[in-house]
Each structure stands twice: as C-alpha cells, then as structure tokens.
Amino acid sequence: MEKNKEKAKVLYDMYSFASQNTIISYTGPFDSQVLAVLAANIEYSLSKNPRIRKKIFKIFIELAQNISYYSLEKLDAGDGNEFGIGILIIREFDNHFTFATGNIVDSKKISPVIHKCETINLLDRDSLRQYKRKLRNLPPGIKGGGNIGLVQVALTANNPLDYKLIPLSEEQSFYIINIKIDK
Amino acid sequence: MEDLIIEGSHKNYFIPSVNFNSKTGICELSGESFLEDTVEFYKPLISWLEQYIDGVKNPIAFIIKLTYFNTSTSRCILDLLNILKDYEDENGEVVVNWHYDENDSDMEEDIEDYIIDTGLDINLIPF
Numbered sequence: 001m002e003k004n005k006e007k008a009k010v011l012y013d014m015y016s017f018a019s020q021n022t023i024i025s026y027t028g029p030f031d032s033q034v035l036a037v038l039a040a041n042i043e044y045s046l047s048k049n050p051r052i053r054k055k056i057f058k059i060f061i062e063l064a065q066n067i068s069y070y071s072l073e074k075l076d077a078g079d080g081n082e083f084g085i086g087i088l089i090i091r092e093f094d095n096h097f098t099f100a101t102g103n104i105v106d107s108k109k110i111s112p113v114i115h116k117c118e119t120i121n122l123l124d125r126d127s128l129r130q131y132k133r134k135l136r137n138l139p140p141g142i143k144g145g146g147n148i149g150l151v152q153v154a155l156t157a158n159n160p161l162d163y164k165l166i167p168l169s170e171e172q173s174f175y176i177i178n179i180k181i182d183k
Numbered sequence: 184m185e186d187l188i189i190e191g192s193h194k195n196y197f198i199p200s201v202n203f204n205s206k207t208g209i210c211e212l213s214g215e216s217f218l219e220d221t222v223e224f225y226k227p228l229i230s231w232l233e234q235y236i237d238g239v240k241n242p243i244a245f246i247i248k249l250t251y252f253n254t255s256t257s258r259c260i261l262d263l264l265n266i267l268k269d270y271e272d273e274n275g276e277v278v279v280n281w282h283y284d285e286n287d288s289d290m291e292e293d294i295e296d297y298i299i300d301t302g303l304d305i306n307l308i309p310f
Binding site (some may be wrong): 032033035036049050054055057058061062065132133135136140147148149152153155156 | 194195196217219221251252253255257258261286287289292296299300
C-alpha cells in the first residue's frame, strides 16, 4: 500500500512538472510517425505565431533527429530500423519559449558534442554563420546529417545552447539540451 | 533530354516539388525538404543538372521557393549551387532566383550564406 502511494506521488510529481506551462511533452521512441504527429502538434499549437512556429519547428526537426540517431536506448522497429528513445518538452512562458530534449548517450562518445556546444556558445552570430559554412563544406555525417544541426539550432533560437550531462554509470550519461526562444 | 518532375508531399517526411525543364532551362525547386534519405533524393537532381550542362548547354534559370529545409538538405542545395557556379565559370548562362517569405529573416540569412559560400549572384525575391 505504502509503495503504491509512493508510485502515485512520483506520477503526480511527474505530471505537475510536465504540465506546468507545457505545450507539448513526449517520452518514447523518435520514429518517423511520432515525428510527424509531433510536427503536426507544433504547427497546430503555435499557429497564432508563425515566426515562432517556424523556429520551433526547425529546432524540433534537428533535435528530434539527433535523438533518433544518437540515443543509446533504441526501439527495434522489427523491419531492420532502429529508433532512438528520448524525451522532449516544449514550454511557454511570458516572454519566451523553452525547448528541451534529453536522451541517454555513450559517455565515451559525447565529448565531441560537448565541445561543439561550448564552441557554439563562444561565438557571436556572424562567427556562428561562418562556422556553419565551414562545417557545411566538410563531408557529411550519417544520413547526410550531423555536424551542422546544433549550429543551426543556436542560430534559429538566437540564444546559447544550455546543456547538461548527468552521469548514470561509467558507460552512460543522460544528455539534456535546453534552448530558449525569445518571443 | 527528359524533364525531371517530382510531385511534392507533406506527410511523415516532406518531399519538395521538382520541375526541371530541359526545353526552357527553367528548373524549379519548391515546397519543404525534410527527407528520410536526403542524399538519395537529391542525386537525380544533381545528375540531371550535370547532363543538361554537358549536353544541352543552354541557359539555366534556377528558381528556389523552399519555405523549409533541414540541415542535411542544406548540404545538397550547396552541391546544386556549386554545379551552377562551375557552369557559370565555364561561360554558361545562369540566373538563380530565390523566393522567400519577407518575414523569414532566418531564410534571408541562409540565402546570403549561400551567396558567400558559392560566389553566385543569387537574386533574393521576397514575397
């Protein structure tokens, strides 16, 4: 009985956190069907503000694809395809929106990503555009992606990339990226 | 030489509309571009342009009306524009007109970045 109460409390805490100011929240695999539903939700929920809708949509595609490709936790779709699992929360405040994603990563492989975030956060807008052009002229990563996604996210949001890494074990960490988009 | 026509759609992925006309040399790319395999989709567009440039050798008017494209598409657009720039450098006649929403300053920056990157004179046409 006590245990059930505890579980209910955890669920309620999750609910209160996830529902506060939240427009869209999702946890699970990031396969193409889920992406389509979330994309449609973004278009619908933000239809009053086309400028913000477009920005959030652009950020969504890049970060959702990152989860789909790079999350360590995968869903086997059974048809030879695998989709990364993660969490996404879009929230609205008085003067800004926040866009946060989280997923489990291989602790050994995350350092280039952290390095990229740090580099991005040091650059002003013009230098960031220059950096994007430089990366775009290098060979692409998997599925033609990688490399420029985070730079594009920072340019679109016009704010630094606020990231955190929570170690889960020696091999795994939880990687969170939180983006602010001013209204 | 045949025309290259692809009908666009907005489903799980967003397929842009393609209309490359071998008689008029008017090549239009419009809609939204977010694809399952971006490189695979743009391969025929690249080889069509290369064939046209090698065989037909007529002027090209390249019209872009994309309202959205993801970063992997942005690499393929760069490839297309670089082919056009090479053609221009070999005395081919090339006009690039890029139509964009005047409220979309991010898109305007993207086009400016392509001008810097390729050295092509891209005409920015707000709507």
